[in-house]
Amino acid sequence: MSTNSIPVVRGNGTRNRGRKVAVIGSGSWGTTFAKILTDAGCDVTIWARRPELANEIQVARRNTQYLPGINLPKGLAATSDLATALRGARLVFLAVPSQTLRQNLLDIEPFLDRRSVLVSLVKGVEKTTTMRMSEVIADTLDLPPERIGAVSGPNIALEIAKEQPTGAVASCVDLAVAEEIATAASAPYFRTYVNTDVIGTELGGVLKNLIALAIGIVDGVGYGENTKAAIITRGLAEMTEFSVASGADPATLSGLAGLGDLIATCQSPLSRNNTAGRLIGQGYSQEETREQMQQVAEGITSVPPVLELARERGIVMPIVEQVQMVLSGTMAPANLGPHLATEDDVPRPEQRLEAPAEGRWRRLVNRMKGNSA
Numbered sequence: 270m271s272t273n274s275i276p277v278v279r280g281n282g283t284r285n286r287g288r289k290v291a292v293i294g295s296g297s298w299g300t301t302f303a304k305i306l307t308d309a310g311c312d313v314t315i316w317a318r319r320p321e322l323a324n325e326i327q328v329a330r331r332n333t334q335y336l337p338g339i340n341l342p343k344g345l346a347a348t349s350d351l352a353t354a355l356r357g358a359r360l361v362f363l364a365v366p367s368q369t370l371r372q373n374l375l376d377i378e379p380f381l382d383r384r385s386v387l388v389s390l391v392k393g394v395e396k397t398t399t400m401r402m403s404e405v406i407a408d409t410l411d412l413p414p415e416r417i418g419a420v421s422g423p424n425i426a427l428e429i430a431k432e433q434p435t436g437a438v439a440s441c442v443d444l445a446v447a448e449e450i451a452t453a454a455s456a457p458y459f460r461t462y463v464n465t466d467v468i469g470t471e472l473g474g475v476l477k478n479l480i481a482l483a484i485g486i487v488d489g490v491g492y493g494e495n496t497k498a499a500i501i502t503r504g505l506a507e508m509t510e511f512s513v514a515s516g517a518d519p520a521t522l523s524g525l526a527g528l529g530d531l532i533a534t535c536q537s538p539l540s541r542n543n544t545a546g547r548l549i550g551q552g553y554s555q556e557e558t559r560e561q562m563q564q565v566a567e568g569i570t571s572v573p574p575v576l577e578l579a580r581e582r583g584i585v586m587p588i589v590e591q592v593q594m595v596l597s598g599t600m601a602p603a604n605l606g607p608h609l610a611t612e613d614d615v616p617r618p619e620q621r622l623e624a625p626a627e628g629r630w631r632r633l634v635n636r637m638k639g640n641s642a
């Protein structure tokens with residue numbers, strides 16, 4: 270059963286004394302998350318692929334490429350050696366691109382403590398398998414679900430690195446483990462709640478990226494707030510329906526990992542997915558957009574596998590379908606929008622219900638649980 274949004278007391282430095290944790294990946298989110306954990310009082314080592322970046326973090330207390338202008342905390346250790354990063358770490362936070370996670374897991378496997386809990390901070394699905402990141406972890410390392418967690422929420426890295434306050438959800442099927450993760454990751458400017466709905470927590474982070482792409486596209490075209498509000502609102506309905514059909518609790522999608530992250534990503538010019546969409550809306554090709562982006566925009570990679578899963582599950586996602594058509598060049602960006610459906614994609618009568626009604630979600634949940642009601 271999911272226990273949504275149970276607040277966890279903020280870390281105060283002493284609660285985490287002696288708690289050894291590792292962060293794998295030194296991009297914008299890995300570095301910011303390492304700062305949160307350090308500020309929460311954990312003993313943190315961050316791993317960077319490039320020794321020069323590890324050195325910059327360790328010595329200059331900076332990560333100028335990913336977090337310009339941010340001073341990193343003194344206690345944060347950095348290394349490019351996996352064995353050093355992982356030694357004694359009970360919690361291992363993963364902040365690498367979704368498409369490299371499987372290989373990164375194989376690389377870290379020899380150095381993992383046999384009690385380690387692996388926590389995904391990644392908001393993508395694996396393209397070749399359509400797996401969520403917790404599934405990739407279980408598949409690669411053969412870990413039980415009690416040793417796999419996810420953290421997600423409205424978490425634009427640079428804002429948090431500047432200590433602008435926000436929250437997130439730590440999720441694990443074992444509530445005690447979710448609480449352990451949340452305690453480690455609760456700093457004065459970062460409040461972490463817990464739930465046991467890993468599927469909903471992960472899918473919220475994956476799916477909001479697709480809606481943020483749509484928002485970026487219509488922004489690039491020059492449409493205003495009505496268009497964006499319609500896409501956000503209908504986007505949340507698509508996210509919820511897909512997630513529930515995948516086994517999630519609908520309440521998770523109304524929380525920080527769903528609606529919260531959707532709002533942040535759709536509104537922020539710092540969002541890479543939003544920015545990628547905007548470039549596409551302005552007429553740049555997908556290739557040109559990828560070239561211009563210096564950082565990961567997970568949504569572009571997630572669109573095809575999410576649509577594949579949606580079709581398998583009998584879920585219709587008109588906005589995500591339209592994003593796919595724009596990305597593949599078969600629809601003009603100016604035609605994206607729920608109000609602009611062409612004759613071919615006019616919603617079927619059952620899709621015209623303004624929101625997926627409670628009863629419809631309940632039927633989906635029952636179907637997932639094997640009940641016929």
Ligand SMILES: NC(=O)C1=CN([C@@H]2O[C@H](COP(=O)(O)OP(=O)(O)OC[C@H]3O[C@@H](n4cnc5c(N)ncnc54)[C@H](O)[C@@H]3O)[C@@H](O)[C@H]2O)C=CC1
Nearest residue numbers: 295296297298299364365369391392424425426564565567
């Ligand atoms: N930046 C943000 O605000 C947030 C990002 N996330 C998620 O965190 C994940 C990581 O994203 P960011 O740190 O933002 O990306 P980023 O683009 O800032 O950094 C990616 C990092 O991965 C490294 N990398 C690239 N290929 C690699 C490989 N083969 N093996 C290991 N490392 C490799 C890069 O060198 C870089 O350090 C993504 O799934 C993203 O959706 C989640 C919440 C917030």
Ligand SMILES: O=C(CO)COP(=O)(O)O
Nearest residue numbers: 422423424425540541542
């Ligand atoms: O996940 C994020 C905010 O919660 C970051 O979004 P982008 O990957 O679009 O920058």
